[in-house]
Each structure stands twice: as C-alpha cells, then as structure tokens.
Amino acid sequence: MEEEEEEVLCYLDKVLENEDVFECGDMESPLTPGCMLMTPVHRQFRGDIEKGLEMKKLVLSGFLASEEIYINQLEALLLPMRPLKATATTSQPVLTIQQVETIFYKIQDIFAIHKEFYDALLPHIQQWDEKVAVGHLFKKLASQLGVYKAFVDNYKTAVETAEKCSQANTQFQKISENLKVKGPKDSKDCTTNVTMEALLYKPIDRVTRSTLVLHDLLKHTPKDHPDFPLLQDALRISQNFLSSINEEIDPRRTAITTPKGEARQLVKDGFLVEMSEGSRKLRHVFLFTDLLLCAKMKKTSAGRQQQYECKWYIPLADLTFQLLDDSDVCPHIQVLPEHEIEEIKIKISVIKSDIQKEKKALKGQSRNVERLRKKMNEQESWLLLHSPTIPFRIHNKHGKSYLFLLSSDYERSEWRESIQKLQKKDLQPCQLSSVELQVLTSSCCKLRTVHNIPVTSNKDDEETSGLYGFLHVIVHSAKGFKESANLYCTLEVDSYGYFVSKAKTRVFRDTTEPQWNEEFEIELEGSQCLRILCYEKCYDKTKLNKDDNEIVDIIMGKGQVQLDPQTVQSKNWHVDVIEMNGIKVEFSMKFTSRDLSLKRTPSKKQSGVFGVKISIVTKRERSKVPYIVRQCIEEVEKRGIDEVGIYRISGVATDIQALKAAFDTNSKDILVMLSDMDINAIAGTLKLYFRELPEPLLTDRLYPAFMEGIALSDPAAKENCMMHLLRSLPDPNLITFLSLLEHLKRVADKEPINKMSLHNLGTVFGPTLLRPSESEVTKGHITLASDIWSHDVMAQVQVLLYYLQHPPISFAELKRNTLYFSTDV
Numbered sequence: 001m002e003e004e005e006e007e008v009l010c011y012l013d014k015v016l017e018n019e020d021v022f023e024c025g026d027m028e029s030p031l032t033p034g035c036m037l038m039t040p041v042h043r044q045f046r047g048d049i050e051k052g053l054e055m056k057k058l059v060l061s062g063f064l065a066s067e068e069i070y071i072n073q074l075e076a077l078l079l080p081m082r083p084l085k086a087t088a089t090t091s092q093p094v095l096t097i098q099q100v101e102t103i104f105y106k107i108q109d110i111f112a113i114h115k116e117f118y119d120a121l122l123p124h125i126q127q128w129d130e131k132v133a134v135g136h137l138f139k140k141l142a143s144q145l146g147v148y149k150a151f152v153d154n155y156k157t158a159v160e161t162a163e164k165c166s167q168a169n170t171q172f173q174k175i176s177e178n179l180k181v182k183g184p185k186d187s188k189d190c191t192t193n194v195t196m197e198a199l200l201y202k203p204i205d206r207v208t209r210s211t212l213v214l215h216d217l218l219k220h221t222p223k224d225h226p227d228f229p230l231l232q233d234a235l236r237i238s239q240n241f242l243s244s245i246n247e248e249i250d251p252r253r254t255a256i257t258t259p260k261g262e263a264r265q266l267v268k269d270g271f272l273v274e275m276s277e278g279s280r281k282l283r284h285v286f287l288f289t290d291l292l293l294c295a296k297m298k299k300t301s302a303g304r305q306q307q308y309e310c311k312w313y314i315p316l317a318d319l320t321f322q323l324l325d326d327s328d329v330c331p332h333i334q335v336l337p338e339h340e341i342e343e344i345k346i347k348i349s350v351i352k353s354d355i356q357k358e359k360k361a362l363k364g365q366s367r368n369v370e371r372l373r374k375k376m377n378e379q380e381s382w383l384l385l386h387s388p389t390i391p392f393r394i395h396n397k398h399g400k401s402y403l404f405l406l407s408s409d410y411e412r413s414e415w416r417e418s419i420q421k422l423q424k425k426d427l428q429p430c431q432l433s434s435v436e437l438q439v440l441t442s443s444c445c446k447l448r449t450v451h452n453i454p455v456t457s458n459k460d461d462e463e464t465s466g467l468y469g470f471l472h473v474i475v476h477s478a479k480g481f482k483e484s485a486n487l488y489c490t491l492e493v494d495s496y497g498y499f500v501s502k503a504k505t506r507v508f509r510d511t512t513e514p515q516w517n518e519e520f521e522i523e524l525e526g527s528q529c530l531r532i533l534c535y536e537k538c539y540d541k542t543k544l545n546k547d548d549n550e551i552v553d554i555i556m557g558k559g560q561v562q563l564d565p566q567t568v569q570s571k572n573w574h575v576d577v578i579e580m581n582g583i584k585v586e587f588s589m590k591f592t593s594r595d596l597s598l599k600r601t602p603s604k605k606q607s608g609v610f611g612v613k614i615s616i617v618t619k620r621e622r623s624k625v626p627y628i629v630r631q632c633i634e635e636v637e638k639r640g641i642d643e644v645g646i647y648r649i650s651g652v653a654t655d656i657q658a659l660k661a662a663f664d665t666n667s668k669d670i671l672v673m674l675s676d677m678d679i680n681a682i683a684g685t686l687k688l689y690f691r692e693l694p695e696p697l698l699t700d701r702l703y704p705a706f707m708e709g710i711a712l713s714d715p716a717a718k719e720n721c722m723m724h725l726l727r728s729l730p731d732p733n734l735i736t737f738l739s740l741l742e743h744l745k746r747v748a749d750k751e752p753i754n755k756m757s758l759h760n761l762g763t764v765f766g767p768t769l770l771r772p773s774e775s776e777v778t779k780g781h782i783t784l785a786s787d788i789w790s791h792d793v794m795a796q797v798q799v800l801l802y803y804l805q806h807p808p809i810s811f812a813e814l815k816r817n818t819l820y821f822s823t824d825v
C-alpha cells in the first residue's frame with residue numbers, strides 16, 4: 001500500500017508541474033482521497049483555492065493518478081493470462097483452461113471498464129473549467145459494479161486455485177510470484193514486482209477507494225451543479241454494493257497458520273449476547289473457517305494491551321442448528337418491560353443533548369463532556385445487553401448447547417448462513433490442545449474486524465450524526481422468485497447500536513411477483529441503515545421452532561441500504577432497488593426530520609376532522625366524543641385487542657391515509673372500510689388524529705401545569721393537582737380523554753396476549769396527547785432535533801401513566817368534587 005501511495009505522489013508532482021496536461025499550476029495535490037501532499041510551492045497557492053470546484057479538481061486529479069496505477073496492475077495480471085490460456089490446449093499445459101478461467105475470472109471485463117472510464121475522464125480534467133461535468137462517468141462506473149460482484153463471489157476460489165497451482169507447478173509459481181507492474185507515465189521506476197495474490201486483491205480494495213472519492217467529490221460539488229444528483233446516485237449504488245459484500249474480508253489480515261501448516265481464516269466476528277447460567281453476558285464471537293470461538297474481553301489495567309479469554313469453542317464439523325426435542329427444556333428468556341427500554345433510550349437522548357450543549361458552551365468543559373460520554377456509554381451498553389430477544393441456538397453434536405440472543409432476524413440469518421456456507425466444505429473435526437487454544441485466542445485481538453461494542457459513545461463525532469425523525473418507505477414489489485409462494489417483507493432500522501424490526505407488509509399469496517405497494521412511517525432514532533428481509537410465510541404448524549415458539553418463516557432474501565443524509569433528505573420520493581439472492585425488491589423512501597415531524601399543523605379547512613379543533617368537531621357532530629375516536633376504539637376492541645403490539649406496530653401508511661380521507665369527507669363507506677382494514681392501520685389512524693390536532697388534547701394552556709404537577713413528591717398534593725388539571729380541561733377534551741383512558745386500560749388488561757402494558761401504552765400515547773403545538777415549542781427555544789426528542793418526553797409519558805394507573809375517573813364525579821384551590825391555572 002505504501003509503495004502505491006509513493007507512486008501516486010510521484011505521479012502527481014509530475015502532473016502538477018506540467019500545466020499543459022492539467023492546467024492547474026502548482027496547487028495542492030491529493031495523495032489519496034482526503035489526504036493532501038503540500039510542498040512550499042503548493043502552500044504559496046493555497047490562498048487561491050477557495051471554491052469547492054477547485055477542490056473537486058484536486059480530488060479528481062488524485063483519483064485519476066491512482067486509476068492509472070490500478071489499470072497498470074490489472075494489465076500486469078492479464079499479461080500471463082493469454083499465454084497460459086494458449087498453452088492450456090497444448091501437450092505441455094501449465095494450467096488447464098478451467099484453472100485459467102477461475103484464476104483470472106472477470107479481470108478482462110474489469111480492465112475494460114476502467115480503461116474506458118480513465119480515457120473518458122482524462123480530457124475533462126485536462127480542459128477543466130467550472131462547467132465540466134463528470135457525474136455521468138462515475139454513475140456509469142457505479143452501474144457496472146455487477147462485474148465486481150461476480151469477481152468477489154469467485155475471489156476466494158481464485159486465490160485458492162492459484163495457491164494450489166503454485167504448489168503443483170514450479171513454472172506457474174515463478175510466474176505468480178514475479179508479475180511486473182508498469183509505473184505511471186514519466187515515473188523513474190519503470191516496473192515493480194508484485195505477487196499474483198496481491199494483485200487479485202486490488203479490485204476488492206478499489207471499490208472502497210472509489211466510494212471514498214465519491215464522498216469527497218460530493219463535499220466539493222455545489223448542490224445546484226449538474227454533477228450533484230449523478231454523484232449522489234453513484235454513491236448510493238456503491239454503498240449498497242459495499243454493504244452486500246462486506247463479509248468479504250482481506251485474508252492476509254485475518255489468517256492464522258495452525259500447527260499442521262493449514263491456514264485458519266477469520267470469516268466473521270462480532271459482539272453477541274449469550275445466555276449463560278441464567279444471565280446475559282456480552283461476548284465477542286469469532287467464526288473461523290473450521291470452528292466457532294466464543295470469547296470475553298479480560299479486564300486489563302490502563303495502557304495494557306487488550307486480551308481475550310476463551311469461554312468455549314465448537315468445531316464446525318460438530319456444529320448443528322437442530323431444533324429442541326419435546327423432552328428438552330428451553331430456558332426461559334427474561335424480557336424486560338418495554339417501558340424500561342424506552343426510558344433508557346430517553347435518558348440517552350437527554351445525555352446526547354447535554355453533550356451538544358457542553359460543546360457549544362463558550363468555555364469548553366472537556367471534563368463534563370468526558371463524564372457525560374462515560375455515562376452515555378454505560379446506558380448504551382446496558383441497552384445493548386438487555387434489548388435482544390431473538391434466540392439463536394448453537395448445538396454441539398456431543399450434547400452441549402449454547403444460546404445467543406439477537407435483536408435482528410437479519411443478523412441471525414447472516415450468522416447461520418456464514419456457518420452453513422463453511423460447512424459445505426469437507427471439514428474434519430478439530431481438537432485444539434490448550435496451547436493451540438491459547439495461541440488462537442491471543443491472535444483474536446489482531447485478527448478481529450469489530451473492535452468496539454456498537455454504541456455511539458465509541459464512535460467519532462462525525463459518525464454519530466444519524467437521522468432523527470420519520471422515514472416514509474413504500475415497499476412496491478419484488479421479482480426473481482422461481483416458484484409461487486406466500487411472500488411478505490419486514491423492515492429493520494438501527495437504533496442505539498442494534499437493529500429493530502419496525503414494519504411488516506401483508507402476505508401476498510401464491511405468486512412469483514408480489515405487488516405490495518404499501519407505505520410505512522418508521523421512526524428513526526439516530527439511524528444510519530435500512531434493512532429489508534423477504535420471507536416465505538409458513539402455515540404448516542408442524543414446523544414449529546421450539547426456541548421461540550413461533551412458526552419458522554423462510555428468509556428468501558435480505559439486503560440493506562445506507563441512509564445517507566445527502567440522498568434521503570429530500571422532499572421527493574427516492575426510488576431504489578435492493579438485490580438479494582437473485583430477488584429484486586423495489587421500494588421508495590423519503591425522510592422527514594424530527595423538528596418538522598413534531599409540528600402540529602392546523603387544517604386550513606374546517607370541514608374535516610384532522611387538524612381541526614376538537615371543540616369544533618364535537619359541536620358540528622353534536623357528540624361528546626368525536627366520531628373517529630369512537631369508531632376506531634370500537635373496532636380495535638372488537639378485533640384488535642389481542643393483536644401483539646397493537647398501537648406499537650406501524651400500520652400501512654397508505655391504508656391510514658385512505659381512512660383519514662374517508663373520515664375527513666364523512667364517507668358513507670367508512671364502516672365497511674373499517675371492517676375490512678388491517679387493525680394496525682385503524683390503530684395508526686387514531687394515533688394520527690391525536691397527533692394532528694392543532695393543539696394537544698390536554699391543551700397548550702395546561703401543559704406547564706401538567707409538567708409541574710407530575711414532578712410533585714407528595715402523593716396527596718400530586719393527586720389534588722392532577723385531578724384539578726383534568727377538571728380544568730374543556731368538556732370535549734376531558735370526555736374524549738376519559739374515553740380513551742378507559743379504552744387503553746382495557747387493552748392493557750390483555751397484556752399477556754398483546755404484550756402491551758400500561759407503560760408501553762403510556763410511551764406510545766404520552767407525547768401524542770401532551771406534546772405542545774409549534775408555538776409553545778418555539779417559546780422553549782428548542783433548536784436541536786435531539787433536544788426536541790428528549791424535551792419533557794419522559795414527563796409526558798409519566799403524566800399519561802399516572803392517569804392510566806389511577807382508579808376509574810368519572811366525568812360526573814370530577815365535576816361534582818369541590819376544588820381545594822383556585823380554578824385559575
């Protein structure tokens with residue numbers, strides 16, 4: 001890598017000295033994307049480089065230099081291919097045709113793509129001005145990454161074949177160890193000797209570099225430049241591609257030689273929660289080519305090198321995923337109430353907000369920031385340990401079994417697939433001696449690819465941005481299924497270091513081309529990635545997974561897309577396709593930031609019910625509780641009260657909008673629609689109604705008093721105050737609130753079935769019923785999205801929870817009771 005960077009430096013100095021070639025004089029010269037070489041002459045001209053387009057030119061010049069070196073490397077790889085292929089059909093072949101095609105698979109295609117790209121880009125930089133557009137070239141290059149996917153899929157086979165052929169044939173060994181790579185034009189060194197193995201790795205390395213360059217180009221391209229959307233598209237395609245191949249790891253960095261001389265390679269590693277002796281333990285799990293090793297990090301004093309302690313290992317030849325027999329006992333997985341998880345999330349948001357405030361303070365209190373970071377790390381680590389609930393059981397043929405808990409079916413599928421892929425090879429049982437095990441465990445520190453537990457406090461500030469707000473996703477359709485099946489998709493997003501399933505489409509029955517066209521609104525909490533999993537629904541009750549007592553649906557494919565703020569934050573829908581195991585899922589998405597999504601926007605027309613004051617609606621309807629509230633409650637209690645996650649699981653956004661339109665226009669078909677509609681959509685419609693009220697149900701006027709009342713310590717004073725505040729509500733607001741309160745209590749009565757406790761319901765409805773309107777929020781001088789998220793949320797939840805846990809409250813009784821203090825709040 002160092003030699004290559006020196007070549008780029010030499011090349012750039014030549015290029016930048018030659019005004020006829022690049023017309024850029026003696027300016028800063030990029031070493032690699034994001035790394036600058038500055039000579040005294042370059043510094044002299046630094047003041048002249050102010051425009052983003054000048055920086056863009058420098059980035060492109062650096063990339064062009066490295067692109068020439070890459071083309072030379074590919075050419076060096078192709079040089080022996082032709083004679084090797086020619087001799088394959090003679091009486092004395094060095095390699096067979098099949099071996100040649102395996103080792104050099106897709107290299108010719110990759111060379112042609114980059115040669116064409118280089119030849120097209122060079123004249124644009126030679127004739128540079130502010131109007132020059134290169135985005136179309138990068139988008140075309142990104143669109144051809146399918147060739148790289150084929151190369152990556154074959155990469156390990158190619159390296160293994162080359163290694164075997166070297167051992168079997170001395171002539172090929174000499175060729176593969178001494179490939180000559182031409183230096184850049186005008187460089188002093190004409191050629192360098194490189195091994196075939198090193199050159200075969202170059203295409204994998206190149207995709208990552210190209211993605212970094214796209215980041216830099218976007219930074220220095222004005223948003224109104226024609227290149228900007230094209231570079232965005234190229235970056236999105238590249239990131240999606242990288243996500244799909246991220247399990248392909250550099251073997252030179254992740255290999256360890258066994259005492260028998262065999263190469264044991266690290267394939268995958270990561271942090272998992274293990275159930276051990278009835279409690280949750282955070283483990284670092286390492287998957288090697290022949291065994292799975294579970295380790296824990298030893299406690300070491302400051303400044304000392306980290307060390308692992310092996311808890312157990314299983315040879316892959318002995319590892320199975322068999323289900324439990326009826327006679328086996330499945331240990332009870334203790335799941336924390338969701339309200340405790342939500343409270344920790346809110347605390348983390350408050351700490352994040354405090355850190356931002358500390359950083360913005362005129363006198364930076366670094367000690368305070370470090371103290372807050374430590375506190376946030378403790379809270380996030382607790383969350384990471386206690387959130388996962390999806391069981392992943394590993395069995396040893398010889399009787400021992402282990403249980404991990406994961407937060408995502410995607411993650412469970414990845415681990416299972418990686419293990420099963422390795423098990424397809426001819427594996428022999430391996431038994432490690434204590435010394436061998438110690439050597440392997442010690443090597444884990446150097447071999448690991450995941451260095452820290454995935455919490456935001458372990459990341460740099462630039463990495464912690466994430467997206468806060470609501471992601472609107474429409475899952476359109478899928479193609480590529482070979483046989484008809486009952487198909488559905490689930491959506492997962494990352495939050496606080498782990499992934500959570502957020503939405504699920506309906507099951508499209510007996511088809512090879514499902515057309516869901518369902519829209520979902522997904523809340524993002526510092527999220528950076530969206531995952532889509534496609535399942536085949538299993539209706540056979542004999543196929544029961546006794547680990548989690550659920551029928552096992554088959555994952556047909558899975559994929560993910562990075563939520564790049566530059567791409568997502570647009571008013572327009574962004575259409576995308578995720579490719580997974582030959583299946584293509586088409587979807588659209590757009591993002592609404594939290595500060596915009598929290599606004600209560602009054603309706604301009606007073607004829608509907610959404611966004612209209614509750615007093616106007618009840619007066620018009622001549623009712624005490626709005627019709628929409630009564631009908632949604634009635635339908636939920638009729639057929640949704642046993643639904644797992646009712647009011648928590650997202651309904652299909654298009655269904656919710658259809659119901660909203662029907663209620664707003666007082667459609668005659670509303671009752672028919674309600675009876676046919678998915679129950680989560682009806683629950684979502686009720687939540688949306690309260691969220692879109694021009695002021696909260698418990699009113700802006702009383703909001704400060706509710707915040708003060710819930711903070712009182714004396715139980716009698718709190719009771720007096722909280723009941724008085726209810727009496728102070730306008731009658732339509734109070735009667736509607738009491739009606740909703742009793743409904744939510746009835747839902748919580750079914751908690752053993754629907755998993756919705758009073759705490760869960762308080763978390764869902766608290767902010768919806770109490771969050772002040774935009775004018776009130778503005779008074780509080782809240783500016784950051786994270787501030788808006790954390791501002792009084794816990795108190796809002798506590799207010800609703802107080803009333804949910806209170807004995808039944810009667811409207812008549814409230815009005816009869818004598819007030820013990822002034823009615824003026």
